[in-house]
Amino acid sequence: xxxxxxxxxxxxxxxxxxxxxxxxxxxxxxxxxxxxxxxxxxxxxxxxxxxxxxxxxxxxxxxxxxxxxxxxxxxxxxxxxxxxxxxxxxxxxxxxxxxxxxxxxxxxxxxxxxxxxxxxxxxxxxxxxxxxxxxxxxxxxxxxxxxxxxxxxxxxxxxxxxxxxxxxxxxxxxxxxxxxxxxxxxxxxxxxxxxxxxxxxxxxxxxxxxxxxxxxxxxxxxxxxxxxxxxxxxxxxxxxxxxxxxxxxxxxxxxxxxxxxxxxxxxxxxxxxxxxxxxxxxxxxxxxxxxxxxxxxxxxxxxxxxxxxxxxxxxxxxxxxxxxxxxxxxxxxxxxxxxxxxxxxxxxxxxxxxxxxxxxxxxxxxxxxxxxxx
Numbered sequence: 270x271x272x273x274x275x276x277x278x279x280x281x282x283x284x285x286x287x288x289x290x291x292x293x294x295x296x297x298x299x300x301x302x303x304x305x306x307x308x309x310x311x312x313x314x315x316x317x318x319x320x321x322x323x324x325x326x327x328x329x330x331x332x333x334x335x336x337x338x339x340x341x342x343x344x345x346x347x348x349x350x351x352x353x354x355x356x357x358x359x360x361x362x363x364x365x366x367x368x369x370x371x372x373x374x375x376x377x378x379x380x381x382x383x384x385x386x387x388x389x390x391x392x393x394x395x396x397x398x399x400x401x402x403x404x405x406x407x408x409x410x411x412x413x414x415x416x417x418x419x420x421x422x423x424x425x426x427x428x429x430x431x432x433x434x435x436x437x438x439x440x441x442x443x444x445x446x447x448x449x450x451x452x453x454x455x456x457x458x459x460x461x462x463x464x465x466x467x468x469x470x471x472x473x474x475x476x477x478x479x480x481x482x483x484x485x486x487x488x489x490x491x492x493x494x495x496x497x498x499x500x501x502x503x504x505x506x507x508x509x510x511x512x513x514x515x516x517x518x519x520x521x522x523x524x525x526x527x528x529x530x531x532x533x534x535x536x537x538x539x540x541x542x543x544x545x546x547x548x549x550x551x552x553x554x555x556x557x558x559x560x561x562x563x564x565x566x567x568x569x570x571x572x573x574x575x576x577x578x579x580x581x582x583x584x585x586x587x588x589x590x591x592x593x594x595x596x597x598x599x600x601x602x603x604x605x606x607x608x609x610x611x612x613x614x615x616x617x618x619x620x621x622x623x624x625x626x627x628x629x630x631x632x633x634x635x636x637x638x639x640x641x642x643x
Contacts, residue, residue, distance in 0.1 A: 286382035289406040296629025312367040323352035345511035350451040370417025377421035384428025397610040407624030412632025424596040443486030450490025524584035555601040
């Protein structure tokens with residue numbers, strides 16, 4: 270697999286991404302306004318308010334516990350890079366943290382699109398790589414790329430880390446894996462896969478001792494984030510304690526299966542839950558398709574399969590599960606992008622536009638409207 274980087278194609282990939290994101294975001298804003306909410310309110314929904322709180326006020330130095338002994342909701346569960354970037358924009362440009370967070374996400378999304386195209390181009394060709402970018406940009410959970418969430422930043426670092434791995438730039442790959450570890454805890458999937466790739470290169474005696482750089486550097490970000498956040502409350506395991514408040518623990522899929530059972534037995538199931546479980550199933554089918562596509566390196570198959578297993582096996586809010594797969598979605602889309610690239614461009618753009626409109630509408634349902642229990 271040969272990695273090449275062409276500026277002109279990169280710019281086009283960014284334009285495709287920004288065009289579709291702009292359409293979806295316009296739908297989200299219009300529906301948000303129709304429902305009587307302002308832009309600032311939209312940008313402070315759910316996880317966004319926690320990133321913005323850290324950017325504005327920093328992390329707390331203690332945990333508050335509820336009557337049952339469990340920690341109360343807190344911002345120590347959120348990794349530091351995204352709020353640091355938001356705070357930097359706030360201090361340097363005087364932007365309110367809400368708009369600084371939005372700008373971080375949009376810039377990171379464009380950088381991510383360039384990485385998606387560069388990686389996909391090496392596997393399925395230039396034309397299909399643009400399709401991969403477009404499908405990712407108009408996917409149902411793409412709305413989290415437009416607001417102060419961490420998915421856009423994580424996707425940007427993830428995609429370029431993969432590009433560096435396949436280009437056998439071991440030092441760069443290690444640094445980008447470490448950077449990913451300061452964005453989201455799901456970086457453990459990338460770190461693990463990068464470590465296996467480095468060990469495979471060492472066993473094959475390729476590139477001398479350079480793969481050791483990836484092995485040594487890649488885990489530093491996620492481990493450093495755990496230790497830094499824990500140090501705020503004086504405990505090496507403080508992050509794991511803070512995470513208990515959000516019910517984010519690995520239970521081998523028990524909570525997911527219970528939620529699926531309850532949703533299936535509900536008299537009036539929430540359509541959003543139906544969409545969530547449909548997307549989870551689609552991701553499983555996509556992973557299976559990826560595994561039999563000989564063009565796709567084993568490294569990417571393992572990455573996506575591990576991410577899916579982590580998503581399924583972790584408890585927490587079920588309706589947010591598919592967004593955890595969003596950074597890995599471009600890899601899942603590789604088998605679909607190639608045949609779609611042969612469809613007439615007008616039909617392709619109709620699909621893209623429809624997807625962007627749906628993402629804006631679906632985002633309204635999850636961000637603005639209350640979510641009922643299944």
